[in-house]
Amino acid sequence: MLLADKTVIITGASRGIGRAIALECARQGGKVVIGHSGSEPSKLQVASLIQEIEQAGSRAVDVGADAADPDTGSKLVKAAVEAFGSVDVFVNNAGICPFHAFLDMPREVYYKTVDTNLNGAYFAVQAAANQMKEQGRGGSIIAVSSISALVGGAMQTHYTPTKAGLLSLMQSCAIALGLYGIRCNAVLPGTIETDINKDDLADQEKRDYMIKRTPLGRLGEPDDLAGPVVFLASDMARYVTGASLLVDGGMFVNLQ
């Protein structure tokens, strides 16, 4: 098992990509801290996820706290240390993408998106890194960025800068934390079918267009991210830091 004896914190793990990552980490022997918003629906989703993780033979605890809050990272780290004694892997995954046009972007939508996706992540990565430094045996930090770190979207002008920001944060942290054996990498998903784009992909024309742009001929599933994240989390990736891995079925390189 690739993550035996490791404690993994994953933000936004109640559903979608984060949930798939949490389950695979557990299957690989990792003990899991599940971050989520703390809303009533998320509590139910997390309860069923913890059951699945236990059935897979591992253990999990959850922390319901707003990813936008700069104190949430410390709460996740505290929960990990209390429950399992360490933090070995931190996956920053929580995110929102409320599609909206640029010219009349409401300030509150802009700030909420940047706070949730990037500002909270900055302090969460900092909290995880400080814990890993204290433990003295390195660690792995992974940000779920996006193909949108590299390309634009007319309805995502508030969102794409957060994904570029996460990619850049991992690159700079790889330099800042290499000294402590802490590796920092980013995964860049393409279009993965989850709640975040349910409404957008309900438009059949848009859906067909996104599939047509993808050389592998289908949209992504949350589980498509699980393997790449587990690899980066594991010691198999021991010399990989500052890297970014597109997980997009080939969409990015498909110009013509």
Ligand SMILES: NC(=O)C1=CN([C@@H]2O[C@H](COP(=O)(O)OP(=O)(O)OC[C@H]3O[C@@H](n4cnc5c(N)ncnc54)[C@H](OP(=O)(O)O)[C@@H]3O)[C@@H](O)[C@H]2O)C=CC1
């Ligand atoms: N789906 C896609 O095509 C792509 C997604 N991504 C990125 O992947 C990540 C996961 O997205 P995805 O799984 O698709 O989306 P989902 O909407 O399915 O899941 C989002 C997750 O983030 C959590 N979350 C959202 N807001 C907050 C908050 N304020 N505080 C705490 N947790 C919060 C949710 O928790 P709760 O259930 O409690 O609300 C949920 O667990 C995001 O960062 C997204 O940008 C990147 C590229 C493509």
Ligand SMILES: C[C@H](O)[C@@H]1OC(=O)[C@H](O)[C@@H]1O
């Ligand atoms: C939410 C979008 O469908 C999704 O988010 C991303 O980061 C991808 O680039 C897609 O646009």
